[in-house]
Amino acid sequence: MTPADEQIEHRQNQFHTWGVYGLLAVSALLSVASHELLVRPAEWYAGGALLVAAVLLQLWHGPRRGRRTPSPRGTAYYVLRWALSFALTWLNPFFGFYASVGYFDSDELIAGRRRQWLGLLATVVVVASAQSGGMPFEGRIQWLLFGVLLVTNFGLLAVVGHIAQQEELRSRERAVTITELERTNTALHQALDENAALHAQLLVQAREAGVADERRRLAAEIHDTIAQGLTGIIAQLQVVANTPDPDLAREHAARASDLARHSLGEARRSVHNLAPVALTHDGLPEALEKTAAEWAGRTGVQARFTVTGTVEQLHDEVAATLLRIAQEALSNTARHAHATRVGVTLSFMGDEVSLDIRDDGRGFDGSVVRERTGTGGFGLPGMCARAARIAGSLTVESEPGHGTAVSARVPLVRHD
Structure with a gap:
């Protein structure tokens, strides 16, 4: 009260x-x-x-x-x-x-x-x-006056009583409404607190899962590039050691040197991708724009970056996840798509962020790729896993001869 x-x-x-x-x-x-x-x-x-x-x-x-x-x-x-x-x-x-x-x-x-x-x-x-x-009472006039006053007083009393009853009913309804609003407001605050706690827990899990994911990715990088390069170098050096022909020895030594330089470049690239260095001094839009530009300069494929919506500073885990998805998608495009143009679009949409990478390459049959990568791998399943760890999703649309579109949608979690 x-x-x-x-x-x-x-x-x-x-x-x-x-x-x-x-x-x-x-x-x-x-x-x-x-x-x-x-x-x-x-x-x-x-x-x-x-x-x-x-x-x-x-x-x-x-x-x-x-x-x-x-x-x-x-x-x-x-x-x-x-x-x-x-x-x-x-x-x-x-x-x-x-x-x-x-x-x-x-x-x-x-x-x-x-x-x-x-x-x-x-x-x-x-x-x-x-x-x-x-x-x-004395006389009919007084009786008549009494009757009129009786009806008038009781009528006024009934009207006032009805008005008072309606006002009391409205007061009770307002009290019930206020109680419901207070209960709803309390539940909303509790839901917001729980949502914030879930976001924090999700980001911690994503951070822990990201460490394990990076270990698996680095293991795959070493196996697919550096280990294979070292195997090739050993094979070339064995030929050099066993051949008496100087020209053949120089040829295989040159191949071994090329493989060593290539393996060194792959090792540097793996170390660079281990942590999103591009986000150290830049936000996600700037980092994506530089990544697309560097990728275009390295591959010779035209790449265009676009950002839509109101740009907001994202949480580190969200920004790192989207950047790594973009890097992986561009890497897949360079290896398999044979594209001439690539478009990278970052969209801020209220409570979501969308990242789209589209190319005009040769495309692929999605069912075949799922069969090949369903038991493991570090391509599309890896990108899907990255998005899922922060409560997001990743979809791939592709047909042979019609290019490929990779779209990642994740919750917009602002920087602390």
Whole structure:
């Protein structure tokens, strides 16, 4: 409960506690001022006794603390107070002010809607009789006036009660809505916290998996390039050692030297790809643009880089993953595609980042490639594994003679 609600409830309690005394005192003073109670001593004694009874009844009921709930004690208090107000109004109509107290607390003293309306109707009877001049009625005019006042008072009371009931219903609905919004807001905060924790856990797993992936990739690089180069060098040197022909020996020595230089270049390339050095001083768009340019200069194939959307600084793991996917895709293009043009596109799309590498090469049959790489390898399955480790996906579209398109979509996780 807000401080404003507490203040309103405190004022209502003050009115229900002391307002009854105030209206009873006003009624008594007006009655004395009108000298009606002083006409006959018997009526004076009766009025005084009724006033004392009303005060004692109020003391018995006690001060109001908090919102009351209907109870037999409250119903008895309401009935006794109505009876005293009826008797006092019979003595003097000014006690109708005291009788009007029944308008304000019937719902808190009497259980059941029907009984509450019966209590209100009884209060309306007393108030209307006081407004029409007091009982007993003398003549048809006073009866007619009483009837009109009775219907008018009860009608107004019904309208006000209906408005109050509708307002209370709307207040309850607003309270339920506010509670639901608070619950939804709490759940949303919890979901955001869990999402952040999952992202952090995912990045840690991706980092750990990346280490293992790089070890496998480096092992494959050594096996496919350096180890094979060393094997070729040994074979050439064995020919040199076993041939007496100087020209043949020089030829095989030259081949061994070429293989050694080639193996050295492959070793340097493997070490360079082990860690994304291109991201040390540049963001992902700049690193991709330089990678495409260097690849084009090395292969002689035209490469164009494009970025779309609002560029944002990505988390290191996300940027490294996309850069390595691009490097692997370009490497595959250089080895197998025989393309003349390559396009690299980085797209920022709200909560996702997309990387597309397209070429106009000879393409391939996707089913055949899956059969060949389904049990391992470091080409397309490796790129798929990289994307999956950061909750992303990778798709490849290719047909023989129609080029190849590699598309990676990963969540946009911003830099810390």
